[in-house]
Amino acid sequence: LSTKCIKEGQAEIRLTTEKVFYNPVQEFNRDLSIAVLSLFIQDYKAEKIAKMQKNVKKSNENIADDVAQSGSNLEVPVTILEALSATGLRSIRYAKEIPDVNKIIANDYSEQAVETIKANVVHNGVESLIDTSHDDACMLMYKHKHPSKRFAAIDLDPYGCPSTFLDSAVQSVQDGGLLLVTATDMAVLAGNSPETCYSKYGAISLKTKCCHEMALRILLQCIESHANRYSRYIEPLLSISVDFYIRVFVKIHSGAIHCKKTTSKLSMVYHCVGCDNVTLQRLGGFKPNPTEKNPEQTKAYLPAGPPVGEYCEHCHQRHHLGGPIWSAPIHDERFVTRVLLHVEDNPQRFGTAKRLQGCLSMLREELPDVPLYYTLDRLFGRVHLETMPMLVMRSALMNAGYRVSFSHASRLSLKTSAPARAVWDVVRAW
Numbered sequence: 001l002s003t004k005c006i007k008e009g010q011a012e013i014r015l016t017t018e019k020v021f022y023n024p025v026q027e028f029n030r031d032l033s034i035a036v037l038s039l040f041i042q043d044y045k046a047e048k049i050a051k052m053q054k055n056v057k058k059s060n061e062n063i064a065d066d067v068a069q070s071g072s073n074l075e076v077p078v079t080i081l082e083a084l085s086a087t088g089l090r091s092i093r094y095a096k097e098i099p100d101v102n103k104i105i106a107n108d109y110s111e112q113a114v115e116t117i118k119a120n121v122v123h124n125g126v127e128s129l130i131d132t133s134h135d136d137a138c139m140l141m142y143k144h145k146h147p148s149k150r151f152a153a154i155d156l157d158p159y160g161c162p163s164t165f166l167d168s169a170v171q172s173v174q175d176g177g178l179l180l181v182t183a184t185d186m187a188v189l190a191g192n193s194p195e196t197c198y199s200k201y202g203a204i205s206l207k208t209k210c211c212h213e214m215a216l217r218i219l220l221q222c223i224e225s226h227a228n229r230y231s232r233y234i235e236p237l238l239s240i241s242v243d244f245y246i247r248v249f250v251k252i253h254s255g256a257i258h259c260k261k262t263t264s265k266l267s268m269v270y271h272c273v274g275c276d277n278v279t280l281q282r283l284g285g286f287k288p289n290p291t292e293k294n295p296e297q298t299k300a301y302l303p304a305g306p307p308v309g310e311y312c313e314h315c316h317q318r319h320h321l322g323g324p325i326w327s328a329p330i331h332d333e334r335f336v337t338r339v340l341l342h343v344e345d346n347p348q349r350f351g352t353a354k355r356l357q358g359c360l361s362m363l364r365e366e367l368p369d370v371p372l373y374y375t376l377d378r379l380f381g382r383v384h385l386e387t388m389p390m391l392v393m394r395s396a397l398m399n400a401g402y403r404v405s406f407s408h409a410s411r412l413s414l415k416t417s418a419p420a421r422a423v424w425d426v427v428r429a430w
């Protein structure tokens, strides 16, 4: 292979072998990650500085606020690990395009990849910002699990399934740090191989109309379960299904008491083989007890959601059981809005700015408290009716007092707060 020269964002990389992975279609993934990380790092630094000031104040109660501010060391070092780096393109873009990053580690276990990264780092003049590492990603992360060595952000962008990297990753992110995870094994996650999905992600996937959002929720559930083992838990900032992969951005926090709330954020999924209806059953619950001094310290526990029968209540056919899935919100609406505004204000920064704006606008509109969605073609196809126009369907539900939105994961999607019975009523009236 003659030397290939690739320009993306502010990076220019050279590729001399086809053995090192490069996918131009992932430009969108890299653009989105840069937008998310730019805002996340601002917040991360502000949160850490506020915490340091509070600690200085606490250790000397008589100290004035301004003295506390000037007296504390306000430097917050930000180190990002790209654990699976291939050409180094992503790390180089992070170094050149994200303000306030002190260090990036670009790691790969392939010798050829590491040679390529080194050459590209020099070619882009970012030697002072990027360290290359030739190691197994898990081994490298385990070496950084001590709180003093953790990363502000870890990016996992593997071929296929990321689950083998999660145990080490959830331990090596700072409190309040960010984990960015891609999964490309969509066949497994979208229900073609539910048994494999269970062995890899600890959840059964289903072949449903809403399989792409279900894939996101299976991955989030998987990260949460890994984090919980170390008394840590996730806070999803943004989750997206696009092209042939899914990508999630989650903050990692520590707190055993918060891990008790995990079961209230998980649900089993009952999928009817007849009418395609999907019903969720929450795994359990955690009910803060307001009469206790610290309501969060309560022992009160809600039982699981109401049982869902073996047969569908709408068409009396059998259910398939899937999950557990993450059934709490998959985005932080305010964060998504800020990312959208950032892209709108700086379109020149991103080669895929238009697509980013479209996707982020869709994410922002999604009903945050309604997991999964219908698709109109499947809904009407099952009863052999011509598909109702989306506008008519949405108006009918809204007139009945329910909320509706699209999902970014499918063009014909319908998310609604309406119970399934109300949706079937509209279908019957068509």
Ligand code: SAM
Binding pocket: 020, 021, 022, 023, 026, 030, 083, 084, 085, 086, 087, 088, 089, 090, 107, 108, 109, 110, 113, 135, 136, 137, 138, 157, 158, 159
């Ligand atoms: N992040 C890159 C980008 O944006 O262009 C693409 C990464 S590519 C999909 C996956 C890379 O992970 C490959 O270069 C492969 O050599 C590397 N890899 C796979 N397993 C690994 C492991 N256990 N430790 C370190 N690197 C690994």
